[in-house]
Amino acid sequence: MKRQVGWLAGQLVATLALASALVFVVLRVLPGDSAVVALGVNATPQALAQWRAQHGTDRPLIAQYGSWMGGLLRGDFGTSFVTGRALTPLILDRVQVTLIIVGLGMLLALVVAVPLGTLAAVTHRSAWGTVIAGASQVGVAIPNFLVGVLLVSLVAVHLGWLPAGGWTPPATNPADFWRHVILPSVALGTVQAAIITRYVRSAVLEVMREDFLRTARAAGRTRAGALVRHGLRNAGVPVVTVVGVQLAAMLIGAVVVERVFVVPGLGSLLVDAVQQRDLQAVQSIVVVLVALVVVINFVVDLLYTVLDPRLRVVAR
Amino acid sequence: MTSLGAAPPSDAAAVEPQRRPGVHPQLVVGAVLVGLVVAMALVSLVWTPFDPVRAVPAIRLQGPSATHWFGTDRLGRDVLSQVMAGSRITLYVGVVAVGISAVVGVPVGIVAGMRGGVPGAVLMRGADVLLAFPGLLLALILGAAFGTGTTTAMVALGIGAIPAFARVARSATLQVMRTDYVLAARAANRSAWAIAWRHVLPNIAGIVVVQCSVTYGLAVLAEAALSFLGLGTAPPTPSWGRMLQDSQQFLGVHDNLALAPGIAIAVAVLGFNLLGDGLRDVLDPRLKGVR
Numbered sequence: 001m002k003r004q005v006g007w008l009a010g011q012l013v014a015t016l017a018l019a020s021a022l023v024f025v026v027l028r029v030l031p032g033d034s035a036v037v038a039l040g041v042n043a044t045p046q047a048l049a050q051w052r053a054q055h056g057t058d059r060p061l062i063a064q065y066g067s068w069m070g071g072l073l074r075g076d077f078g079t080s081f082v083t084g085r086a087l088t089p090l091i092l093d094r095v096q097v098t099l100i101i102v103g104l105g106m107l108l109a110l111v112v113a114v115p116l117g118t119l120a121a122v123t124h125r126s127a128w129g130t131v132i133a134g135a136s137q138v139g140v141a142i143p144n145f146l147v148g149v150l151l152v153s154l155v156a157v158h159l160g161w162l163p164a165g166g167w168t169p170p171a172t173n174p175a176d177f178w179r180h181v182i183l184p185s186v187a188l189g190t191v192q193a194a195i196i197t198r199y200v201r202s203a204v205l206e207v208m209r210e211d212f213l214r215t216a217r218a219a220g221r222t223r224a225g226a227l228v229r230h231g232l233r234n235a236g237v238p239v240v241t242v243v244g245v246q247l248a249a250m251l252i253g254a255v256v257v258e259r260v261f262v263v264p265g266l267g268s269l270l271v272d273a274v275q276q277r278d279l280q281a282v283q284s285i286v287v288v289l290v291a292l293v294v295v296i297n298f299v300v301d302l303l304y305t306v307l308d309p310r311l312r313v314v315a316r
Numbered sequence: 317m318t319s320l321g322a323a324p325p326s327d328a329a330a331v332e333p334q335r336r337p338g339v340h341p342q343l344v345v346g347a348v349l350v351g352l353v354v355a356m357a358l359v360s361l362v363w364t365p366f367d368p369v370r371a372v373p374a375i376r377l378q379g380p381s382a383t384h385w386f387g388t389d390r391l392g393r394d395v396l397s398q399v400m401a402g403s404r405i406t407l408y409v410g411v412v413a414v415g416i417s418a419v420v421g422v423p424v425g426i427v428a429g430m431r432g433g434v435p436g437a438v439l440m441r442g443a444d445v446l447l448a449f450p451g452l453l454l455a456l457i458l459g460a461a462f463g464t465g466t467t468t469a470m471v472a473l474g475i476g477a478i479p480a481f482a483r484v485a486r487s488a489t490l491q492v493m494r495t496d497y498v499l500a501a502r503a504a505n506r507s508a509w510a511i512a513w514r515h516v517l518p519n520i521a522g523i524v525v526v527q528c529s530v531t532y533g534l535a536v537l538a539e540a541a542l543s544f545l546g547l548g549t550a551p552p553t554p555s556w557g558r559m560l561q562d563s564q565q566f567l568g569v570h571d572n573l574a575l576a577p578g579i580a581i582a583v584a585v586l587g588f589n590l591l592g593d594g595l596r597d598v599l600d601p602r603l604k605g606v607r
Binding site: 027149260274275294 | 448533
């Protein structure tokens with residue numbers, strides 16, 4: 001077990017190192033001179049030279065990569081190529097917002113999807129099961145920003161129950177925070193609920209065919225009792241996988257939902273940086289997002305071994 | 317006698333799994349929805365009710381009517397015509413993205429599956445690193461580096477889907493490599509090329525087609541998201557994502573502006589998802605009990 005955690009952690013560090021190198025190459029090496037990207041092809045040579053000296057891009061690429069990595073390890077994300085401001089406080093501030101709506105969205109999705117998916121599996125031969133399976137199929141096809149747009153129209157404009165957008169930090173005004181956080185989280189969570197319902201359904205269906213469930217029934221447990229005691233834990237392995245994958249997807253999906261609700265998260269910071277072609281900001285924000293994705297995958301791999309002891313032997 | 321009366325329903329239930337091929341409901345519905353979008357794109361090449369990009373300020377922001385079925389937008393452009401023309405960019409981005417990911421991912425997966433060892437491991441680890449960059453994130457990165465637009469979006473979404481194709485192709489290849497006919501071909505001293513071309517590729521084609529359909533659905537979603545962010549197809553070319561973004565300022569007043577492109581996106585994605593699911597049931601050899 002200990003060796004396995006070490007091996008997984010090693011993979012985590014290696015993936016992060018490779019990913020950061022890839023980000024640097026794509027953003028700083030392939031497009032050519034960062035000064036030209038920032039100032040445009042019509043900039044004067046003097047302006048370009050001054051820009052390069054100011055942002056340190058006149059140094060060799062390997063030195064630039066080294067100082068960026070060194071900064072990341074100390075928790076310093078560098079300074080924006082456009083505003084010249086330090087990126088660290090900005091990124092730390094924004095990432096909290098994104099994590100809040102993604103976390104609440106996933107919580108909401110699980111609260112809906114686990115019971116609904118289980119119900120769909122248990123009743124898969126009846127009308128209920130068909131209705132749930134069909135509805136989740138349709139839900140998967142609806143993009144989260146469309147859900148967001150419809151929520152704004154219905155809940156914010158027509159009913160006037162909640163604000164259409166904006167953000168209040170939880171520390172400033174808790175009541176106002178909750179009013180602003182509900183719609184973005186629901187928009188993110190609804191589509192995820194549909195996706196996870198489908199996985200829960202098929203995982204529970206799979207488990208219901210297992211011999212150990214029949215044995216438990218033979219040993220006198222009721223159908224529901226056997227499923228709760230033995231089935232759901234085993235259905236947990238594929239569900240944990242998909243929750244991990246979907247958390248990663250939600251972090252990226254939040255980029256669009258944040259735009260719908262004018263939420264100042266990491267995603268809207270990234271979109272602004274892309275539009276302004278602020279390569280330094282894009283580079284650091286992307287590394288934060290990729291690090292979160294990789295860490296989520298790492299936790300999922302660890303959870304496997306906790307949920308299913310058989311994998312402790314098999315996994316290398 | 318009473319048992320006879322109860323017999324027919326249970327008989328029907330027992331017969332149900334042996335449905336005739338060709339009436340698979342998901343496959344049919346998926347094919348119809350995809351067909352609808354494709355037909356809309358083809359028709360829009362030669363005819364739309366109105367010019368989708370021509371602004372007529374006099375009729376701006378009209379509700380649905382007999383002449384303008386889905387109303388007109390803030391510049392007085394016909395919404396139905398824009399939705400029809402927008403399907404072209406959706407299908408185009410999907411074709412190129414799926415093409416890139418399949419053309420690169422499938423050979424990588426086949427080589428990794430046939431070779432194993434160090435080359436196979438290197439290829440799959442490379443795919444794993446790429447897996448940390450979802451298509452949408454990749455599109456944002458490439459957009460920052462090379463400028464945003466339709467081409468950047470297609471290439472990014474294509475590259476982003478390579479790992480999924482590689483993984484699917486690799487696991488299917490591993491199964492094919494264990495079969496007797498591959499063993500026979502190797503015993504007959506066939507080259508690796510010949511085995512890959514004659515035996516592996518035809519046998520994994522089914523699962524690759526399924527992956528194409530699923531990836532297409534994802535590409536449609538991602539393209540819409542990018543256009544919604546203003547980082548995809550540039551105006552004036554009509555695209556569903558940007559129509560949805562434009563509709564935002566009129567929410568609650570002119571909901572038809574959001575619903576028309578929204579429904580179009582959902583129909584296209586649902587179509588490709590159902591088509592993928594249906595094809596998987598029909599084509600995936602594992603579900604037919606053939607090893």
